[in-house]
Amino acid sequence: MNAAKDFPAALKALRDDTLRRVASRLEADYSPREKVALASSAKESTTQVYLAGDGAVAWSAVRSAQIDLQELILPGTFTSSAQAPCEKFSLIDHLKSVVDDCYSILSSYFSITCEGCEAEESSAHTALNLVQSLPDLRSRTQWNIFASLKDPAVWDAYTLRTEGHRQRLSQLSLIPEIDASIQKRDMNHYRNFLEEQDFREAFGYQIELVRRVYPGWRALLHHSIANCLAAAKPDKENGIQPVPTPFLPRLIVEESAKEFQADLHPETEIGDANFLDHPHRGITTGQTGKIGVGCLIYPCTLGGVTDKVKQRHPLIGNHVLIGTDVGVFGPVGVGDHSVIGPNCEISGFVDFGENVKVRAAAVLRTVPSPNSRPGRLIVEKNSTIGEEALILNDHSSDLVLPEGSVIPAHSHVVNDGEGRPRVI
Numbered sequence: 001m002n003a004a005k006d007f008p009a010a011l012k013a014l015r016d017d018t019l020r021r022v023a024s025r026l027e028a029d030y031s032p033r034e035k036v037a038l039a040s041s042a043k044e045s046t047t048q049v050y051l052a053g054d055g056a057v058a059w060s061a062v063r064s065a066q067i068d069l070q071e072l073i074l075p076g077t078f079t080s081s082a083q084a085p086c087e088k089f090s091l092i093d094h095l096k097s098v099v100d101d102c103y104s105i106l107s108s109y110f111s112i113t114c115e116g117c118e119a120e121e122s123s124a125h126t127a128l129n130l131v132q133s134l135p136d137l138r139s140r141t142q143w144n145i146f147a148s149l150k151d152p153a154v155w156d157a158y159t160l161r162t163e164g165h166r167q168r169l170s171q172l173s174l175i176p177e178i179d180a181s182i183q184k185r186d187m188n189h190y191r192n193f194l195e196e197q198d199f200r201e202a203f204g205y206q207i208e209l210v211r212r213v214y215p216g217w218r219a220l221l222h223h224s225i226a227n228c229l230a231a232a233k234p235d236k237e238n239g240i241q242p243v244p245t246p247f248l249p250r251l252i253v254e255e256s257a258k259e260f261q262a263d264l265h266p267e268t269e270i271g272d273a274n275f276l277d278h279p280h281r282g283i284t285t286g287q288t289g290k291i292g293v294g295c296l297i298y299p300c301t302l303g304g305v306t307d308k309v310k311q312r313h314p315l316i317g318n319h320v321l322i323g324t325d326v327g328v329f330g331p332v333g334v335g336d337h338s339v340i341g342p343n344c345e346i347s348g349f350v351d352f353g354e355n356v357k358v359r360a361a362a363v364l365r366t367v368p369s370p371n372s373r374p375g376r377l378i379v380e381k382n383s384t385i386g387e388e389a390l391i392l393n394d395h396s397s398d399l400v401l402p403e404g405s406v407i408p409a410h411s412h413v414v415n416d417g418e419g420r421p422r423v424i
Helices: 009-029 032-041 059-073 091-113 116-132 134-150 163-169 174-184 187-196 202-213 216-231 248-260
Strands: 300-303 326-329 345-347 350-352 363-366 377-379 390-393 399-401 412-415 421-423
Touching: 009 091, 009 116, 009 134, 032 059, 059 091, 059 134, 059 216, 059 248, 091 116, 091 248, 116 134, 116 216, 134 174, 134 187, 134 202, 134 216, 174 187, 187 202, 216 248, 350 363, 363 377, 377 390, 390 399, 399 412, 399 421
Parallel strands: 300 326, 326 345, 345 363, 350 377, 363 390, 377 399, 390 412
Antiparallel strands: 412 421
């Protein structure tokens, strides 16, 4: 057991300036209830750095610091706040304790790949960048919770006490209003919509239900913390120069995968306002993949088809729906507002335009020949692929399905040799 390391003296002024800025943003955003919860749950730092293996700290220390970060993001959610609020609680002092703990943990990882002062400086800047990111991580998390309201199961027995409610709800299109809120960046748009429909109390209840019960946003929060450490974007304006953290981001997402069965690579770029539904069934993303904003993703695999170090994972646009047991493999591009139905397989050099609909169990694939790589399979915008359709491009030229194409169910489509679809 080692004592936590002291933050480098030469960088303490930068630390204190950073913490003042972060505390100001958080205090302005916290509700009175959250301020009380944080003051009740915050404890004096007791992190002990237990070394494991050849020098990195044990998971228990990492987990403790991660919970402290998460509680700063959503006070009252991750730790007990049964005790009375600390009268002398100071958010800046609490942030200082957390950043010092993070520095101590990070230094154990950087010391494996760096030496001496380089490891200390890298650890300090990376810890400051992580804590500086808390307000943005809070916003991302709130939007991921909001996006989970797309689940019709949030209208459970507690808010559906009469058959009249059920009848009126069956006539409402809820998801377009949720998406409108996401696009406007205004949750009140949806709240006001519910009030106009005489469901005044539903919004608060549903947000609380998701916050307490749903796992998808928690998996995304773990990924956001890991991605912050992995991406390490510099902040030149404030003089913070983080360095990509070795090993630790993968450790965080691997432990998260055990808990939530959502294996989200720390370097996958994921936007906010996304809803992972039933992640315990298994969701996988890859290192070079990207997921946009406002997506609804059921258990699926967004994987690669090559061992080359290049763009090898799918690029998913905004407001995309990916159904259960879908496999999307390779540098597939999926345009905004597209829908991929359950049990589909899409692989290779495939590109969708906006608003493409792929019905259940369809297969779209590029097939390499022994002598050449295939052309792309391009499905232009507003096209529809019917159930169990099979569309293959094994030709060197691109196969293009023109805008507005409708491929009937059970069709078999190939490249006619000149880039046009031929139905077999």
